[in-house]
Amino acid sequence: MRTHNNCMSASTLKTSSLLPTAGVIALIAFALPAQAEDWRGWNIHPDGYPNTVALEEFAEAVEEQTEGRVSPRVYNNAVLGDQSDAIEQTRNGALDFANFNMGPMGPIVQETNVFSLPFLFNDVEHMHTVMDGEIGERFADALEDKGLVVLSWFDSGARSLYNTQHPIKTPGDVEGLKIRVMNNDLYVDMIAAMGGNATPMSYGEVYQSLTTGVLDGAENNYPSFESSNHYEVTGYYSLTEHLIIPECLCVAKSSWEELSEEDQAIVREVAEEASKRQRELWVESSEESRQIVLDHGVEINEVDDKGAFQTLMEPMYEEFIANNPGTGELIEEIRATE
């Protein structure tokens, strides 16, 4: 935690001829305002991305409403490290806040792996209902046990496959394709079940690997497909919509605990607003990105029989449930949430 004091320092208060007595020091300490908390925030996305806009507005509103007691700054484009590292850094307090996806969170907070099961949620609205309810609170508790305080949940739409070779309409079309996935072994199993070869890789390395043929494709939502420029080097986007993964706006537990109750309440409220804002921007941005990639000449295709992909995931579910006691019931609970 870095702190700074935006008032005059003790040395400017003391007279040059006298050393301050203990009483004077106590007086000075009393007169100085509480130290401001400089918060460093990790963000993987570029300027203008819905999450970036929401995070920047969050930072500004926190600074304003806490009257400078908390002064957050967002660092975009993963300049503070890749997502798995940033999760660790936030857990140990080297970073103060971040927007994380529950995909790369899985290896660190095991409970969140359930969100990496393909076709878990019916649609984005279903995901929101689950995350905004009691089940979402249970996940927030699991994250807090690992040092991350969840303030609110963001959207990240539905992820679909894209590649340089051909449209994907059936699992047979994935056969032999080298597909980049986020860092989580469950995605390796997912792509293998479809007949492809998965390579876990940091987001920032994907563009280059697509241009050199190290990869044939990857998978993501419209705003990321567009803002990462992957659409410039892949001709086909196929609406498999196989993953709907929640994201959090999280604060390092150590940074959180340094705040007064009053400031915690302010930050929480501002984060709720940020989530609303992010979700609204998400809808607009998805449509804009879809249009940009279409205009560029990317072929977008519907997948008529998503059930064919879903059926292939059954062994993955069975293995997951067998390895993670209690998750069978949880999956049923999620599916039954309306």
Ligand code: BDP
């Ligand atoms: C984006 C997520 C981001 C992930 C990225 C990825 O918002 O957190 O790191 O996908 O594929 O949609 O790595």
